[in-house]
Amino acid sequence: MDYFIFFLIVFISIFLGKWVSVSVSTSPHPYDAIFNFGDSISDTGNFLHSGALAFPVIGKLPYGETFFQHATGRCSDGRLIIDFIAEAYGLPYLPPYLEITKGQNIQHGVNFAVAGATAFDPEFFYQRKVGALLWTNDSLSVQLDWFKKLKPSLCTTKQECDRYFKRSLFFVGEIGGNDYNYNFFAGGNITQLIATVPLVVEAITKATSVLIEEGAVELVVPGNFPIGCSAVYLTIGQTFNKEAYDNNGCLKAFNAFAEYHNRQLKSGLEFLRKKNPHVNIIYADYYGAAKRFIHAPKHYGFTSGTLRACCGGGGPYNFNNSARCGHTGSKACSNPAIYSNWDGIHLTEAAYKYIAKGLINGPFSTPPFKSSPFKII
Numbered sequence: 197m198d199y200f201i202f203f204l205i206v207f208i209s210i211f212l213g214k215w216v217s218v219s220v221s222t223s224p225h226p227y228d229a230i231f232n233f234g235d236s237i238s239d240t241g242n243f244l245h246s247g248a249l250a251f252p253v254i255g256k257l258p259y260g261e262t263f264f265q266h267a268t269g270r271c272s273d274g275r276l277i278i279d280f281i282a283e284a285y286g287l288p289y290l291p292p293y294l295e296i297t298k299g300q301n302i303q304h305g306v307n308f309a310v311a312g313a314t315a316f317d318p319e320f321f322y323q324r325k326v327g328a329l330l331w332t333n334d335s336l337s338v339q340l341d342w343f344k345k346l347k348p349s350l351c352t353t354k355q356e357c358d359r360y361f362k363r364s365l366f367f368v369g370e371i372g373g374n375d376y377n378y379n380f381f382a383g384g385n386i387t388q389l390i391a392t393v394p395l396v397v398e399a400i401t402k403a404t405s406v407l408i409e410e411g412a413v414e415l416v417v418p419g420n421f422p423i424g425c426s427a428v429y430l431t432i433g434q435t436f437n438k439e440a441y442d443n444n445g446c447l448k449a450f451n452a453f454a455e456y457h458n459r460q461l462k463s464g465l466e467f468l469r470k471k472n473p474h475v476n477i478i479y480a481d482y483y484g485a486a487k488r489f490i491h492a493p494k495h496y497g498f499t500s501g502t503l504r505a506c507c508g509g510g511g512p513y514n515f516n517n518s519a520r521c522g523h524t525g526s527k528a529c530s531n532p533a534i535y536s537n538w539d540g541i542h543l544t545e546a547a548y549k550y551i552a553k554g555l556i557n558g559p560f561s562t563p564p565f566k567s568s569p570f571k572i573i
C-alpha cells in the first residue's frame with residue numbers, strides 16, 4: 197500500500213513535469229550514509245569497545261535483551277533512535293568507529309558516539325573538580341577528530357567528497373545532556389547550571405560548523421529530553437512539595453531547564469542556517485517527541501507508565517543508585533515494551549521507536565526529514 201502511494205506520487209510528479217525539480221536522483225533512498233556523533237543515546241558499541249570501565253554492565257544482559265538478544269553496547273534493551281532512522285532510510289545499522297576493521301565497508305556511514313561523552317572537553321570538568329565522574333574522555337571534539345582521520349578512506353577529491361556528502365546525513369547529538377548530568381549528579385543546582393547552557397550550546401554549534409567546513413550539507417541536531425520526567429532526576433529531585441511536579445508527575449524545574457537548553461540551541465542553529473544557506477540543518481525535537489507519550493502513556497502502549505524504570509533496584513521510580521540496572525539487587529521487568537524508561541537514565545526500544553517515528557513522519561523535526569522509503573512500524 198505504501199509502495200503504491202509512493203509510485204502514485206512519482207507518476208503524478210512525472211505527469212506534472214515536476215519530478216526533476218523534486219529530486220535529481222531516481223533512487224527512492226535520499227541517503228547513502230549516516231554519520232553520527234553523540235553519547236549513550238546513540239552509541240552502538242564504542243564505549244563497550246573502549247573498556248566500559250565506568251559502566252561494565254552495558255556488556256551483559258538485560259542490556260540488549262530485546263531484538264538483538266545479546267548486549268551490543270547500546271544503552272537500552274534494544275534498538276536506538278539512530279537504528280530506526282537507519283532502517284527507515286534502508287541503510288545498515290551504523291558500525292561503531294572503534295570496532296571498524298581494516299577493509300570493512302564503511303560507505304554507508306559510521307557511528308562516533310560514545311556513552312558518557314560530553315560536548316565540553318574533559319578539561320572543563322577537571323577544572324571544576326568533577327573530572328573523576330567522567331565515564332569517557334571521548335568528547336565531541338575527539339569524535340570530530342576521528343571523523344577527520346577517517347575521511348580519506350571515505351572519499352578523496354573535493355568533487356568526490358561533495359557528491360558523497362550530498363547524500364550523507366550527519367547527526368550531531370543528542371549531546372550535551374551529560375555536561376549537565378555530571379554536574380547535577382555532583383550536587384550542582386539549576387541556577388549554577390543555567391550559566392553553562394550557552395557554552396554547551398556553543399560547543400554543539402561549533403562542532404556542527406566544523407562538519408559543514410568538512411563538507412556536510414545535510415545535518416540533524418537534536419535537543420535535550422524532558423529530563424524532569426526521567427527516573428534518575430525524579431529520584432534525586434524528589435520532594436514533598438506538590439507544586440514542583442506537573443500534571444504528568446514530572447519535575448517542572450528540570451523540564452524547564454531542558455527547554456531552556458533547547459531554545460538556546462534552536463537560536464544557535466538559526467544563526468548557522470543564515471551563515472550557511474546552502475546547508476540543510478534539521479532541529480530534532482526529542483523533547484516534544486518524548487513528551488507526546490509521557491502525556492498519554494496508554495495511547496502508546498506504555499501501560500506501566502513512563503516514570504518508573506523497567507530495570508532497576510527499587511524506590512518509587514525503580515531507580516536506586518546502589519542497585520542500578522544490571523547490578524546485584526536490580527531486576528528487569530518482564531515486558532520492556534510497556535515501559536518507556538529502561539534503566540532510569542535511558543529509554544526503552546519502544547520509546548526510541550516512537551521518537552524516531554515522530555522525527556521521520558513528523559511533526560518533531562524542523563524542517564521535516566526527507567521522506568523515507570520505509571515506514572517505521
Ligand SMILES: *[C@@H]1O[C@H](CO)[C@@H](O)[C@H](O)[C@H]1NC(C)=O
Pocket residue numbers: 318330331332333
Ligand atoms: C581521562 O583523562 C584523564 C587525564 O589524562 C585520565 O586521568 C582519566 O583516567 C581519563 N578518563 C577516562 C575515563 O579514560
Ligand SMILES: *[C@@H]1O[C@H](CO)[C@@H](O)[C@H](O)[C@H]1NC(C)=O
Pocket residue numbers: 385386387388
Ligand atoms: C546554588 O549554588 C550556589 C553556589 O553554591 C548557591 O550560592 C545558590 O544559593 C544555590 N541556589 C539554589 C537555588 O540552591
Ligand SMILES: *[C@@H]1O[C@H](CO)[C@@H](O)[C@H](O)[C@H]1NC(C)=O
Pocket residue numbers: 509510511516517518519524525
Ligand atoms: C537500593 O539498593 C540497595 C542495595 O541493593 C538496597 O539495600 C536498598 O534497600 C535499595 N533501596 C530501595 C529503596 O529499594
